[in-house]
Amino acid sequence: MSQNIILEVKNLRKSFGDFLAIDDISFSLGEGKILGFLGPNGAGKSTTIYCLLGLIDPDFGQISIFGKDIKKARSEILKQVNYASAEFHLPWNLKLWECLFVFGKLYEVKNINKRIDELLEIFEISHLKNKHIRELSFGQRARGNLVKALLNKPKILLLDEPMASMDPDVVDKGINLIKQIQKEEKISILYTSHNMWEIEQVANHVVFIKHGKIIAQGSPLELTKQVLQLESDEPNLREVFIQLSRVKRDEFK
Ligand SMILES: Nc1ncnc2c1ncn2[C@@H]1O[C@H](COP(=O)(O)OP(=O)(O)OP(=O)(O)O)[C@@H](O)[C@H]1O
């Protein structure tokens, strides 16, 4: 089935000193699709995302988003992209509402107040809007991050462990919301998580990286069949993850 490629990475490479963090990876994200981007701690997932945001300069390779080179059209591209991560910190001394208002201004969101209220309601944190970020729990801040990430109705969402600190009930709701928003607004999502249930719920395709290299990819079910070498009707990404994580460096090219 043909699909519009909205984000394409070709032969990306990035070193920190003499450490090769990203070792020649290529992948693409189709319009309206959700790509699960998996790998063990230190595999290079966040580094790749920072390259996609233009925060880190790769040593080699091309990144094109909406058919444009991130190096040449970064600010234009980023108007339609957003990012959420449990690692991203909203300014500590601002109230949640103030933070979201500032980001809304930066993204030139129309009817900012209405959009903020709508999203706070969806993520069930309206009652926290006048609290300072420093007063929020980890999971509440993570929900605030997701609200921030959706403010500009992005066409591409880069989610780097967005629900890492949320309780299971909120993760369940968050996943349903993401599915709903993705369907309604046709957002394309690159989704990183260590919670395989989340990925099984949302991802059309999974790319698995280790030591900065792609070592397996396919739909969650294809990967399950391929890696676990069994006929199955259900994906089992947890087992797939464990097996792939234990592959030794010299066992893959
Ligand atoms: N600024 C940096 N300077 C030096 N090394 C770095 C830097 N950023 C990342 N690295 C190294 O690059 C590798 C990839 O890191 P990265 O944060 O991309 O991993 P990750 O796949 O996101 O892992 P996690 O699942 O733990 O979030 C790690 O070995 C890390 O130590």
Ligand SMILES: [Mg+2]
């Ligand atoms: Mg990371």
